[in-house]
Amino acid sequence: MVVQETFSIATDGRGTYEITERIQDLVRQSGCNRGTCHVFQHHTSASLIVTENADPTVRRDLETIAERLAPDGDPAYRHDLEGPDDMAAHIRSVLTSTEVTLPVSEGRCMLGTWQGVYLWEHRYDGFRRRITVTVQGE
Template sequence: MTAFQHTFEITTPGRGTREITQAIAEIVARAGIACGLVNVFVPHTSCSVMLTENADPSVRHDLETLAQRWAPDGDPAYRHADEGDDDMAAHGRTLLAGSSLIIPITDGRLALGTWQGIYLWEHRARPHRRRIIVTVCG
């Protein structure tokens, strides 16, 4: 088995999604692995990575609306609020949305569906610098 790993960082403007599909595709191409898997992982507790629709931005807007229902900011039942009203909500959203993805590699490329894209989903209200670890195995 061959493995290749690359880490990169992005700055988020605050809550919302940033597409990272192209960055992941470039890392997969550099790895030179024709058939295998890529793991995309964020070592953070208040953002997620997700695979979702990439054609209609209203899907990501609606996902944010759902997340506000799952884990609302400032819920009086929360005990943890060390970094503000969005603190515990961000941790809950990460738990629900996930901090890693595994995607197949076929013929040296991401085996994504026609309308799929990879996104970093920032759950905090203010900007953050986020690290993304990409591991390619085959």
């Protein structure tokens, strides 16, 4: 069986937005007991990550590193049509990922005790981000 659903999440700008429970609900509703859950976000200036969900300083530290790797407004960037965070957001998206695949067992994603799934918004402004979840299995 294959079940697919698309939903949107509104962001308030740069930062991480946990979507774990939404994904777990979709897996539960799918009726899949064992298989895989693929999560894809449809944008070039945001990404998906699986990371620590207990201590928010982990996500703040990730943002610090992203700022070092892809600083806003770097004069070497040619693509800046939408502002100084435009190209930096694209780079951050490429360095992370636009998708994650999670194993499903006993009707839920097999995440570790301290793992959560997050949409990572790389732009300063808020956006509506579209996410497609595909659950496949038995």
